[in-house]
Amino acid sequence: MVSPDFETHEVANQIPPRLGANLYASDPVLAALVEDLPQPVVEGLTAHGAQWGSAEMADLARLANTVLPHLRSHDASGRRVDLVEFHPAWHALMRRGVAAGLHASIWDAVGEESNVRAVARAARLYMAAEVELGHIGPLSLTSAAVASLGHAQPLAEAWLPLLRSRRYDSRPVAVGQKSGALIGLATTEKQGGSDLRAATTRAESLGDGTHRLVGHKWFVSAPMSDALLVLAQTLEGLSLFLVPRFLPDGKRNPIRMMRLKDKLGTRSNAAAEIEFPGSVGLMVGEPGRGVATIAETVTLLRVDDAVAAAGVARAAVAEAVHDTRYRRAYGAPLIDQPLMTRVLADMALDVTAATALVFRLAEAVDRSQDDPAEAAFARLMTPAIKYWVAKIGPAIASEAMECAGGNGYVEEGLLARLARDAQALPMVDGPGNVLCLDVLRVLKRSPEPLEAVLKVIEDGLGPAARSTLNVLRAAAAVAIADEGSARILTEQLAMTVAAATLRRRFPSVIADAFLETRLGKPWRSTYGMLDARFDARAFVDYVFPRM
Known part of the structure; x- marks a missing residue:
């Protein structure tokens, strides 16, 4: 029998929930990076941060990752339907993401946001990723897919009004009946992986402007989208096609979902194995130019991947800081104990650098159309930034769990969940080696991108950067001659640009600490390496102020 005293005993030293914080107002790093945006845009970000930081959004994220997507291949009468069914929480997340323009605002922003559309959208995406990563997938895919549709004007004219709509419409009906649409991407095959040119899916012209596709795709994210961008072989070579779920007459396009992937992370979002048993597709771009046609889409996806990875890392460290502020051990709050303080400060330093880096990339995207140097910077740094920011995410999430102990x-x-989701971002849209090879391809084509990047570093770090610039030029020459050293160069580029951006945007002590610990010393594999010269607690409180 349990005694009354036991029943009324209150357990002390527990952590209150971290709910209801405005993700913009509570983030001085983000605020510093967007402080130059027009005031109405900043006010919109504040409202976005309040909505996405609410307890309601946290609960939607939890539910969407607890009740997972389910494939319904046939209806009760045995007819093939190929539907992915989701918990209502998923649809609620999607509605809010679409309403915020995460799927389209870089293409149609007007007024105060028109000249800063990539940065403003990155800020919204960053905050959304802090809450739930899985639903970002369909929104990011749709945004990036618009770049490919620009190669097929009739398709763009037909689809863009629906892709730009701020209404989420999940109904499985022909696009002509919908109030909004989303597009997914189907490029990976069993035998090819990242080698897109190894695709064996075939496309045969039907003579009426359409093609019949026969083949398979091994990993299709957001298969429930209204259309898929698909790479398939034609007589001219690998070509890109838009394959809608429904044909103009309202009939289902024969796209068969064989099964859903049982993924480690981003479990709220479905990923499927798909077969095309004669599916109808419309060519996008020139025949045989599929990889070139989809190139900008892949680039935009990588920008989003980096932004989302920084958001996930921010969320993980914020959770660890919250836990250690309230949890006591050995007579003091964990955050006050020197080893813990330095671990948190070290992680906060990487989060700040990663966030500064992805917003510098978004700035370059905004300026690319009018500034060749910014376009060159973006060409080289997109794969490098995606590489480094995505790579540090799993390590940060793992360390954050350790800070929280068993509760984490x-x-x-x-x-x-954050630890599992962080593992997805280094994998998608080009794993590490593919990104490094892309860095080398950019360097081999022209010297301009490297010079544009070195100019950014010099502007940020000043005269002290001279030796660093020489080191990077030498590392680039070595990597071009020795492909196996490309990871060294890629990481050096990312971290050096991060240091330059930190120096431009934040107190100099932050850039100094990053430079000395990341670039001034040999490689280290764990967090907590700041020494006593730096005020570790001040770093933590600056990046994660107590609210």
């Missing part, structure tokens, strides 16, 4: 390791908390 169980699925009831946020950290376990």
Whole structure:
């Protein structure tokens, strides 16, 4: 029998929920990076931060990752339907993401946001990724797909009004009946992986402007989208096609979902294996130019991947800081104990650098159309930034779990999900080696991108950067001659640009600490390496102010 005293005993030293914080107002790093935006845009970000930081959004994220998508291949009468069914929480997340323009605002922003559309959207995407990563996939894919549709004017004219709509419409009906649409991407095949040119899916012209596609795709994210961009072989070579779920007459396009992937992370978003048993597609761009046609789409996806990875890292460290502020051990709050303080400060330093880096990339995207140097910077730094920011995410999430102890390791908390989701971002849209090879391809084509990047570093770091510039030029020459060293160069580029951006935007002590610990010393594999010369607690409180 349990005694009354036991029943009324209150357990002390527990952590209150971290709910209801405005993700913009509570983030001085983000605020510093967008402080130059027009005031109405900043006010919109504040409202976005309040909505996405609410307890309601946290609960939607939890539910969408607890009740997972389910493939319904046939209806009760045995007819093929190929539907992915989601918990209502997923649709609620999608509605809010579409309403915020995460799927389209870089293409149609007007007024005060028109000249800063990439940065403004990055800020909204960053905050949304802090809450739930899976639903970002369909929104990011749709945004990036618009770049490919620009190669097929009739298709763009037909689809863009729906892709730009701020209404989320999940109904499985022909696009002509919908109030909004989304597009997914189907490029990966079993035998090819990242080698897109190894695709065996075939496309045969039907003589009426359409093609019949036969083949398979091994990993299709957001297969429930209204259309898929698909790479398939034609007589001219690998070509790109738009394959809608429904044909103009309202009939289903025969696209067969064989199964959903049982993924480690981003479990709220479905990923499917798909077969095309004669599916109808419309060519996008020139025949045989599929990889070139989809190139800008892949680039935009990588920008989003980096932004989302920085958001996930921010969320993980914010959770660890919150836990250690309230949890006591050995007579003091964990955050006050020197080893813990330095671990948190070290992670906060990487989060700040990663966030500064992705917003510098978004700035370059905004300026690329009018500034060749910014366009050159973006060409080289997109794969480098995606590489480094995505790579540090899993390490940060793992360390954050350790800071929280056993409570961080169980699925009831946020950290376990963040740790799983962080693993997805280094994998998608080009894993590490592919990104490094892309860095080398850019360097081999022209010297302008490297010079544009070195100019940014010099402007940020000043005269002290001279030796650093020489090191990077030498590393680039070595990597071009020795492909196996490309990871060294890629990481050096990312971290050096991060240091330059930190120096431009934040107190100099932050850039100094990053430079000395990341670039001034040999490589280290764990967090907590700041020494006593730096005020670790001040770093933590600056990046994660107590609200």
